[in-house]
Amino acid sequence: MLAARGGIVVALLVKHGNRLTRFVPTPMLVSMKQTAAKDRSVDLSIDLAGIPMTNPIMTASGTSGYGPEYGELVDLTRLGAFVTKAISPEVRRGNPPERVVETTGGMLNAIGLANIGLDRFIEEKIPYLREVGIPVIVNVIGHSVEDYQTVCRRLDPIDCVAGLEINVSCPNVADGLEFGTDPQRLRQLIAALRPEVNQAKLIVKLSPNITDVTQTAAAAIEAGADALSMINTLCGMAINVDTLKPMLANRTGGLSGPAIKPVALYMVHRVYTQVARQAGIPIIGMGGISNWRDAVEFFLAGATAVAVGTALFVDPRTPIHICEGLTEYLRQRGLTSVRELVGQLK
Amino acid sequence: MLRFRKFFCACRGMRSASERVNITNDRRDAVIQTAGIVANQQLCREHYRLTLSLDMFPGAIPGQFVHLSSEPDSPSGYRTWDSSRRAPHDAHTAKRSAPMLRRAFSIAGLRDVSEGINLDVIYRVVGAATGWMKSLSVTDRLSLLGPLGNGFPIHNRKQVAWLVAGGVGLPPMLWLAEALRNASVRAVAFCGAQTSDLLALTLEPSVRPADDARCATLCCHEFAQNDAPVVISTDDGSLGFRGHIGAAMAVYHKANPVPQDDLVVYTCGPEPLMRFVAEYCVERDIECYACMERAMACGTGLCQSCVVPVRDHTDPDGWRYRLCCTEGPVFNAAEIIWEPIGSG
Numbered sequence: 056m057l058a059a060r061g062g063i064v065v066a067l068l069v070k071h072g073n074r075l076t077r078f079v080p081t082p083m084l085v086s087m088k089q090t091a092a093k094d095r096s097v098d099l100s101i102d103l104a105g106i107p108m109t110n111p112i113m114t115a116s117g118t119s120g121y122g123p124e125y126g127e128l129v130d131l132t133r134l135g136a137f138v139t140k141a142i143s144p145e146v147r148r149g150n151p152p153e154r155v156v157e158t159t160g161g162m163l164n165a166i167g168l169a170n171i172g173l174d175r176f177i178e179e180k181i182p183y184l185r186e187v188g189i190p191v192i193v194n195v196i197g198h199s200v201e202d203y204q205t206v207c208r209r210l211d212p213i214d215c216v217a218g219l220e221i222n223v224s225c226p227n228v229a230d231g232l233e234f235g236t237d238p239q240r241l242r243q244l245i246a247a248l249r250p251e252v253n254q255a256k257l258i259v260k261l262s263p264n265i266t267d268v269t270q271t272a273a274a275a276i277e278a279g280a281d282a283l284s285m286i287n288t289l290c291g292m293a294i295n296v297d298t299l300k301p302m303l304a305n306r307t308g309g310l311s312g313p314a315i316k317p318v319a320l321y322m323v324h325r326v327y328t329q330v331a332r333q334a335g336i337p338i339i340g341m342g343g344i345s346n347w348r349d350a351v352e353f354f355l356a357g358a359t360a361v362a363v364g365t366a367l368f369v370d371p372r373t374p375i376h377i378c379e380g381l382t383e384y385l386r387q388r389g390l391t392s393v394r395e396l397v398g399q400l401k
Numbered sequence: 402m403l404r405f406r407k408f409f410c411a412c413r414g415m416r417s418a419s420e421r422v423n424i425t426n427d428r429r430d431a432v433i434q435t436a437g438i439v440a441n442q443q444l445c446r447e448h449y450r451l452t453l454s455l456d457m458f459p460g461a462i463p464g465q466f467v468h469l470s471s472e473p474d475s476p477s478g479y480r481t482w483d484s485s486r487r488a489p490h491d492a493h494t495a496k497r498s499a500p501m502l503r504r505a506f507s508i509a510g511l512r513d514v515s516e517g518i519n520l521d522v523i524y525r526v527v528g529a530a531t532g533w534m535k536s537l538s539v540t541d542r543l544s545l546l547g548p549l550g551n552g553f554p555i556h557n558r559k560q561v562a563w564l565v566a567g568g569v570g571l572p573p574m575l576w577l578a579e580a581l582r583n584a585s586v587r588a589v590a591f592c593g594a595q596t597s598d599l600l601a602l603t604l605e606p607s608v609r610p611a612d613d614a615r616c617a618t619l620c621c622h623e624f625a626q627n628d629a630p631v632v633i634s635t636d637d638g639s640l641g642f643r644g645h646i647g648a649a650m651a652v653y654h655k656a657n658p659v660p661q662d663d664l665v666v667y668t669c670g671p672e673p674l675m676r677f678v679a680e681y682c683v684e685r686d687i688e689c690y691a692c693m694e695r696a697m698a699c700g701t702g703l704c705q706s707c708v709v710p711v712r713d714h715t716d717p718d719g720w721r722y723r724l725c726c727t728e729g730p731v732f733n734a735a736e737i738i739w740e741p742i743g744s745g
Contacts, residue, residue, distance in 0.1 A: 117704075117705075118703060118704065119703050120702060120703050120705070124701070124702040124703055124727075125703060127701075128701060128703075140705075148721070148722055149705070149708070149722070151708075151710075151741065151742045152695055152696070152706070152707065152708050152709070153695070153696045153706075154696070154705075154706035154707075154708065155696050155697070155698045155704065155706040156696060157500060157501060157502050157530075157698075160501060161501070162501070162502060162698060164698070164704070164706060166704070166705055166706060169705055169708075169722070312501060313501070365698070367699065367703060368502060368503070368698040368699035368703060368704055369470060369501070369502060369503055370433065370544075371699075371701065371703070372433075
C-alpha cells in the first residue's frame with residue numbers, strides 16, 4: 056500500500072528534497088539558507104523607491120492570490136516582495152467561466168478582478184502577510200477616483216503594506232482602461248491619490264494597450280508616482296471555430312506569458328530611456344518572465360525589479376529558481392550586485 | 402485544450418465529518434516530481450491510457466487529479482517555461498510542441514509496483530495538448546504536480562453506488578470502482594459514449610447485448626475486476642442503450658429500484674449529462690456527487706479561473722463561486738448552480 060501521507064512527505068524531504076513545491080519544510084529551508092550563505096559575494100538586494108528588498112524578484116498581481124494560497128506552495132520569505140490580487144472597495148465575484156484559455160506561447164485571462172473586497176482583505180489577509188515579514192505591495196482597483204482613494208486611504212497606514220500598485224490598466228473593466236489609456240485622466244487620478252499615500256510607495260501599473268506608453272508613464276511620474284510597473288496584459292481574444300463563440304465567457308481577455316515578453320521589454324526600455332531614468336523613477340518589469348535569462352533581459356532594458364506571473368502557474372517555485380540563476384549569472388560575469396545590470400543595454 | 406481535462410473533487414463542508422470517510426483535502430501533500438512513462442496505449446479510436454512511473458506519490462483518493470507538463474530537457478519537447486536550474490541551452494528537439502500550461506487529468510488508477518508507483522491517466526485526443534501527449538513514448542519524461550483537489554466521499558453506510566460517466570468522464574470512475582469494492586459498497590457503472598468506437602472499455606465479445614436488451618448490465622474487463630457490472634449507452638445506438646447514459650440510468654433505475662437512502666450516485670462527464678443526473682437525483686432525494694471540469698491554469702488556487710457557482714445560504718445573494726481546483730472538483734451535485742451566471 057502507499058505510505059501514509061505525512062510519513063512519505065517527510066521521507067521525501069530527505070530523499071527528494073528538490074522536488075518539493077511548497078512543502079519547504081524545515082530541512083529544505085536549512086539547506087537553502089546554507090546555499091545563500093555561500094553566495095555572499097553576490098548581492099541581490101535592491102532599493103525600490105525606498106522599499107528595501109532582499110532580492111529583485113516579486114510576484115505579479117493576480118497570479119499568486121492574497122498570500123496564503125501561494126504561501127502554501129513556496130516559502131514567501133524567498134521573494135523580494137509579494138504583490139496581491141487587485142483589491143477593490145467592494146467584493147467582486149468576477150466573470151463567469153471560462154476565465155482562461157491557453158494561446159500560442161501565452162494565455163488569455165478574464166478573471167474580472169474577482170476579490171474579497173477591502174474589509175475582508177484587511178481583516179483576513181493582512182495579519183498573514185504581516186507575519187511573513189516581506190514587503191507587501193497591494194494592487195488597487197476601483198470604478199472611480201473615489202474608489203481608488205478609499206482603498207489607498209485604508210491601506211496606506213498599515214505597516215506591512217510597502218507599496219500600493221494602482222491598477223489602471225486591467226483590460227477587463229471599462230473604467231480601468233480609461234484611466235490607463237488617457238494620460239490626462241491618469242494624471243488626475245494619480246494626483247488625487249498622492250495625498251492619500253504617505254507611508255507606502257505609490258506605484259502605477261501601466262497599460263500596454265496604448266500607442267505611446269511614454270506618455271502615460273510621464274503623466275504618472277509628473278503626478279507623483281514613486282515607481283512604475285509594466286506591463287499589464289495585452290487585450291486579446293480567442294475564438295472556437297466549432298461553436299463560433301469566443302473561448303472566454305467575457306469574450307475578450309488579457310494576454311500574458313512568453314508571447315508578450317518582447318512587447319514588455321520594448322516598453323520597459325522605451326520608458327526607461329525616455330522618461331524614467333531622467334526622473335529617477337524605478338521600473339518593475341514584467342511580462343512573460345519565466346527564467347533567469349528573461350529577468351536579466353528586463354534588468355538590462357532598465358527594470359530595477361521584475362515580477363513573475365503566468366510562470367507561477369506552471370511552477371510556483373519559479374521566483375526561487377530565478378534568484379538562483381541570477382546569482383550564478385552575476386558571479387560568472389564578475390558582478391557583485393544585480394544593481395549593476397540595470398539599464399546596461401548596449 | 403484546457404477544457405478537455407477532467408477534474409474532480411470532493412465537497413468540503415457539505416456533510417458532517419462523521420458521515421464521511423476517505424476525504425482528503427491536504428494540498429500539503431502535493432509534490433512536483435519527474436515522471437517516467439511506462440506505456441502510452443490506445444484504448445479506442447481517440448482515447449489513450451498513459452501510465453506513469455513515479456518514485457513515490459503521496460496518499461491520494463479517487464477524484465483527485467494530477468497536473469502534467471513536459472520536462473524541459475526531455476525528448477518530449479521544448480517548453481517555454483525552462484527552469485533556470487537547467488542547462489543554459491535547453492533542448493529544442495521537439496517531437497511535437499508541448500503546451501505552455503500544465504494539463505490536469507484525473508487519476509484513473511494508482512498502484513504499487515516493484516520499482517515504485519504506477520499512475521494511470523486516460524485522455525482523449527482532442528487538440529494540440531492531447532496531440533502532444535499522444536506523441537509521448539517511454540523515452541520521455543513529464544513533470545507531475547499532484548495529487549490536487551478533493552476526492553470522492555465514500556460512505557460506508559451506502560450499500561449501492563452508481564458511477565455515471567459520459568465520454569472522458571470515465572477515468573476517475575475506474576479507480577473509484579476499486580475504492581468502492583474495498584469499502585464493500587456494491588457499484589454499478591454506467592458508461593456512455595458517442596459511438597461504440599469511442600468507448601474506452603474492453604467488453605467481452607460474447608456478451609455484446611442484443612438490441613432489445615437495452616439496459617442489461619454487461620461485463621467489461623476494467624470494471625469486472627472490481628465486481629462492478631456495466632450499463633453501456635451510445636448516442637448512435639451502435640452499442641447498448643441508444644441515447645445518453647443519464648437516460649440509460651433512469652431506465653435501469655425503474656427496472657432495478659434501490660431505496661434512496663442506500664444509494665449514492667457519482668457522475669462525471671459533459672455538463673449537460675451531469676446536470677441531468679444531478680437533477681434526477683435531487684428530485685428523488687438521492688445523494689449525488691458531480692466531478693466538475695473547468696479550464697484552469699494553475700490547479701493550486703492561484704489563478705482563480707476555474708470557478709463553479711454553488712448555492713451558499715450564508716451569502717447575501719444565496720450563491721458564490723468556488724474553485725474547481727482546491728474546493729472541487731467533486732461537488733455535492735445538489736449545490737451546483739447549472740444555469741449560466743452573468744458577469745458580476
